[in-house]
Amino acid sequence: MSSIQIFVGKKNDIPVQYLEQYFALQQLHEEDFFGFLPPSLDYYRNNWTVPREKGSDWINAIVVNEKDLVIGFGIAIWSTMYENLDRAFFRLYITPKERRKGIGTQLLKEMVSSLPPIIETLYSDAPTATPGEYFLQNFKKESSYTEEIIVVDLEIIDIHEVEKEANEQKQQALNKGYDIVRIDNCSFGESFDEEEFVGIVEQIWNDMPIEDLAEEDFNMTVERYNAICDRNKRKGLEYVSFVAVHLETQKPVGYTTYAVNKYQPAISWQDDTGIIQEHRGNGLGLAIKYQSLLTLLKETKAKYWRTSSSRVNKHMRKINEKLGHKLWQIEPVYEFERKIIEDIVL
Numbered sequence: 001m002s003s004i005q006i007f008v009g010k011k012n013d014i015p016v017q018y019l020e021q022y023f024a025l026q027q028l029h030e031e032d033f034f035g036f037l038p039p040s041l042d043y044y045r046n047n048w049t050v051p052r053e054k055g056s057d058w059i060n061a062i063v064v065n066e067k068d069l070v071i072g073f074g075i076a077i078w079s080t081m082y083e084n085l086d087r088a089f090f091r092l093y094i095t096p097k098e099r100r101k102g103i104g105t106q107l108l109k110e111m112v113s114s115l116p117p118i119i120e121t122l123y124s125d126a127p128t129a130t131p132g133e134y135f136l137q138n139f140k141k142e143s144s145y146t147e148e149i150i151v152v153d154l155e156i157i158d159i160h161e162v163e164k165e166a167n168e169q170k171q172q173a174l175n176k177g178y179d180i181v182r183i184d185n186c187s188f189g190e191s192f193d194e195e196e197f198v199g200i201v202e203q204i205w206n207d208m209p210i211e212d213l214a215e216e217d218f219n220m221t222v223e224r225y226n227a228i229c230d231r232n233k234r235k236g237l238e239y240v241s242f243v244a245v246h247l248e249t250q251k252p253v254g255y256t257t258y259a260v261n262k263y264q265p266a267i268s269w270q271d272d273t274g275i276i277q278e279h280r281g282n283g284l285g286l287a288i289k290y291q292s293l294l295t296l297l298k299e300t301k302a303k304y305w306r307t308s309s310s311r312v313n314k315h316m317r318k319i320n321e322k323l324g325h326k327l328w329q330i331e332p333v334y335e336f337e338r339k340i341i342e343d344i345v346l
């Protein structure tokens with residue numbers, strides 16, 4: 001292997017002189033991985049200054065070659081409070097020309113040696129039939145979970161038809177005893193009891209299929225939820241949510257949220273969508289998402305609306321098909337023991 005240097009650790013462990021190259025490589029990775037025009041470089045510059053929220057920790061790594069070029073990077077993220085304390089997510093990227101030289105494996109090994117001892121399980125994802133997936137299959141033959149990424153091409157959607165359907169859907173929800181309320185930038189506390197709203201978030205998160213992942217249920221608190229929203233807002237995300245409200249009790253029963261990153265205005269990233277069990281079967285999931293679609297068309301410059309769900313989540317898939325989503329890519333998640341990486345001899 002040609003001579004390389006790996007820097008691993010917190011922000012201060014990454015020498016400042018490599019940061020601009022690191023950001024450029026992150027941008028390249030994003031285009032390679034997601035297949036969309038990535039955010040502008042300012043997104044990555046700003047992102048570097050945004051701390052992770054309480055209860056979450058991370059390390060970065062960069063690979064520098066003998067010509068002082070950054071040719072790869074890695075990131076690992078894990079939870080330090082609430083739940084899933086023994087699992088870390090990681091992502092690596094090696095610039096295409098430098099692949100298949102063992103650098104990705106060496107980088108992962110060095111990153112893993114910097115993780116806290118409590119972490120026993122590692123997981124990562126990659127689009128199917130790409131170098132990323134082949135790399136992960138070295139550590140685990142079968143994936144533990146599969147996410148389907150689907151996309152609506154907003155430029156071919158007829159806004160008048162969407163408006164008509166969104167209004168009809170809203171009326172049907174009203175007829176069944178539900179209102180749909182818009183909330184901007186996560187300010188749920190202005191319209192609902194925050195504890196109650198976050199209880200809905202927790203139910204929805206824990207109700208999503210996880211297939212064979214060894215993932216514990218989430219404990220959502222108001223403080224944690226607000227901290228996640230705040231971090232993402234500081235990263236440049238602008239959120240719009242539509243909440244289904246049961247008129248008789250005035251309680252929220254589900255919501256959908258999308259975000260547009262101000263550094264990447266062409267893409268709308270769908271966040272959570274869910275209706276709690278007792279209120280399902282009333283068409284509310286579709287009704288709230290129609291409000292999102294109409295708002296995207298009216299108020300943003302987004303060209304694509306990107307969402308994803310577990311491939312086994314049949315209800316969500318049906319809703320998304322009605323909204324015009326088409327398959328974009330499939331991303332399996334590979335989960336395996338930390339020990340597998342520690343045992344690799346280079």
Ligand SMILES: CC(C)(COP(=O)(O)OP(=O)(O)OC[C@H]1O[C@@H](n2cnc3c(N)ncnc32)[C@H](O)[C@@H]1OP(=O)(O)O)[C@@H](O)C(=O)NCCC(=O)NCCS
Pocket residue numbers: 032033090091092093094095098099100101102103104105106124125126127130131132133134135136138
């Ligand atoms: C995943 C990635 C970081 C691997 O980097 P790398 O430096 O090429 O990895 P290595 O050279 O250490 O590869 C280790 C092994 O993975 C497997 N592998 C990696 N790329 C492969 C490919 N294109 N085809 C088949 N096997 C491949 C091989 O078994 C390889 O060993 P070998 O070359 O001795 O056969 C790189 O392909 C990449 O940046 N991909 C895009 C980002 C991504 O998808 N990340 C997701 C995983 S975290």
